[in-house]
Amino acid sequence: MAESSRITARDGVRADARRNRERVLVAARAVFAEHGIDAPMATVARRAGVGVATLYRHFPTRDALVRGAFAQQMETCARALTEALAAVDPWQGFQQLVETVCALQREERGFPAAFVAAFPETASEHARSRQRAERDFTTLVRRAQASGALRADFHPSDLAVVLLAHCGLATALPDDGAASRRLVAYLLQSFRTDPANKPLPPPAALTLRSLPIATASPQGQRPSRA
Amino acid sequence: MAESSRITARDGVRADARRNRERVLVAARAVFAEHGIDAPMATVARRAGVGVATLYRHFPTRDALVRGAFAQQMETCARALTEALAAVDPWQGFQQLVETVCALQREERGFPAAFVAAFPETASEHARSRQRAERDFTTLVRRAQASGALRADFHPSDLAVVLLAHCGLATALPDDGAASRRLVAYLLQSFRTDPANKPLPPPAALTLRSLPIATASPQGQRPSRA
DNA sequence: GTCCAAGCGGACGATTGCGTCCACTTAAGA
């Protein structure tokens, strides 16, 4: 299977192409942070110092670009989940997880929207990793409940509720993060077991997998078009 | 000061104009609900069965239209606050208020965005009513805290946190409202006084007045433009 | 050094939304 002769360098990609790809990603993060993930593609290209065509060659759709730009953050999320599962105290793990993801959402502007708008369900690779994430999270929840720290009526879908709500907040208020921290603290507090807790309304009938996909328009999260 | 002779009917507005205005408002609510408050003006006009010019005459800017479309909901919010202040049990009032506003946000799609994007600070009339709302709410909070039901470290600005977060959720998930109810229940729970409560991070340094305005772009809530 | 496919950039046509202008219609007072 060795690469046939004449063709290119190391990984079969020309050096300048690889360089440009990286430049585009950096620019995309910056621009998305500044103007939201709906910012014109041309702006990203200009910022990266490349032509539009180059941008489109590397990332044929806005979605691909968004995904590429925030792949690292996504991985951090995945890692946080793994670590949470590995934590000795499952409640600690749970808390860590929520805080980490929310911190990411608040630090990397544009990421919240990207996170929610996320991947079309067709992207099988991502669908798979999402499924796994969901399963892992459910495990974490069950353990934390077994330990007595997480309220028994917490439902895994509540994570989606938290993330969407926090995303809305972070998007609306790209400030120093005080509001975000405040919200997270309130929520974590109400997730703890407490004899005084009154029963909750029924959980939302959604899986982590189902919602961002179905809801979000292909690019960005706001519906439009007549 | 009687209206001078020849001119028009009752309130100085021709009957057909008044009729059209109403039709536009109805259409706007429908379209905004369906496509978000960024929906093309022309779509609203078509839905209302009027020409664009007519729409623009009645509502020169998209903002004016949004404001007009949701004026009723805004008033309901204001009334809820008044009622909350009048309630015997201030905690009950507080709870009612949060639940009413959130219910509005979830029922009238498009309203959350309108609520947050709200008015440019120049609209003095609205600025004034907003100021009053803020003052009243602060009073309510103080009373509820004095009664011992609302945690002492609840800060009036936390209302903004709640509303923005809930707005994000409601916008992302225009479903049956299960998620919304769930979020509200969690939050209200964590607002109650509880000896086990751990200290919160400091409140966000924002007033009810400052945030939606400063943050929101003139139309819609998402920044853009390069 | 030579060669050429991979890579590049920008011009371009298409599409969509905005807001105005202007000629036609109509409500309603006399």
Next chain:
DNA sequence: TCTTAAGTGGACGCAATCGTCCGCTTGGAC
């Protein structure tokens, strides 16, 4: 009925963004 200003509708000019096409440039194998 007649008059006229208020009201109306849609065509139009303008601007922004999209994504493609095509001729030029260049990395890197030989």
